[in-house]
Amino acid sequence: MDTDKDPAGANALGGFLRAQRARLRPEDVGIPTSGRRRVPGLRREEVATLAGLSTDYYTRLEQGRERHPSQQILESVARALRLDDEAVAHLYRVAGPTTRRTRRAPRVERVAPHLRRLLDTWSDTPALLLGPALDILARNRLAGALYAGFTHSDNLLRMTFLDPAAPHFYRDWDRAAESTVATLRRAAGVDPEDPRLSQLVGELSVKSADFRVLWARHDVRGKTREAKLFHHAEVGDLELHYESFTVNSAPTQQLVVYQAEPGTTSADALALLGSLSAGPVPVQDTATGAVSD
Incomplete structure (x- = not known):
């Protein structure tokens, strides 16, 4: 393998x-x-x-x-x-050039202050900033509330495959798992020398048989747009659609924004979740380790 x-x-x-x-x-x-x-x-x-x-x-x-x-x-x-x-x-x-480069140190993904402020302005939609290995670099208050039931909250793959909350939270866990692995496989093709990717693939391969099976399939898919089916412990079922945007000032990062269709029960549930979680969510800066509101 x-x-x-x-x-x-x-x-x-x-x-x-x-x-x-x-x-x-x-x-x-x-x-x-x-x-x-x-x-x-x-x-x-x-x-x-x-x-x-x-x-x-x-x-x-x-x-x-x-x-x-x-x-x-x-x-x-x-x-x-x-x-x-x-x-x-x-x-x-x-199939491109195979010249091996010297193994580099892990890249520190820094979150620009203006991006963090932008996330915080979206009070009605969950929003995440993701690194190439689907590390969650930053999130706004509503995204923090959406994923509040997870013990692993630093990486979408670790959340999906290693956290006991995942099978209950993702109403279609199989689809969610396939999507995250296919996105990681695409990232591996873009930058096969990334030590963070190597570390993550190694950890998941050891700890999750489901991941090993999906990784061996070599499915490839980037994050663009999709409907996600969730079940939140406090507000019930949610169907949220996301859009993914590349950050021009930080091309390895992606901004992912979720929204519910207006007038639906999912929109009502998302609004309720927002009211239950009023106040900022502390976010750890991946570069300094400092926690800020």
Whole structure:
């Protein structure tokens, strides 16, 4: 499993291709079958034929012995594996230059004061500022109230996979888990040398069998917009829609804002949660460790 030291794995391209090959059935790509197959999904030679490559060359791609596939080859493989736009972008990232850089120290994600003030002005919508490994760098009062039942409140993945509150809070836990892992996998493709990602993948791989299974699937998806189904201990069920924004002044950070549809029971529940949690939520600054209101 490619989870020990490098979140993208020493052979990230091979791991990704194997996972994508395993998810396809012969009938998905028009290959007739008869009898029992020994491997899940497609065989290497079937993908090679669909991509117009020799089996030997495609095997070298999966085994990490071919490090510099051309754009034409990547396009052919992407078509053969029926990859969507997110997966194609990830394929190009993990197939890029493989020169290893000196292992760098963990990056300290600092929250700009104007961003913290912006979060605090949104009193009616939960808002989070996330780092590349889905660390929660800052949150406003309502977001703090929304996630108040969690013991782990520093990282969305640790909350989802390691906190006992998660199965009760996420009404569709399976979907939430798949989404967070796919987002982390995308981050690993963007910056495979990030030591924070390595540390997080290592911790979750040791502590969560569910994470290990999902990580091995190599699903890739960035945070954009989605509906989330929650159950809050104080206000009941919530259906919230989020939008995710890249912070131009800090491109590794994402601003995530939740909202409820006006006039719905979720909007009423969110308003009630706001009234129950009046007052600022203390937030720890990730750079200095200082706690402020």
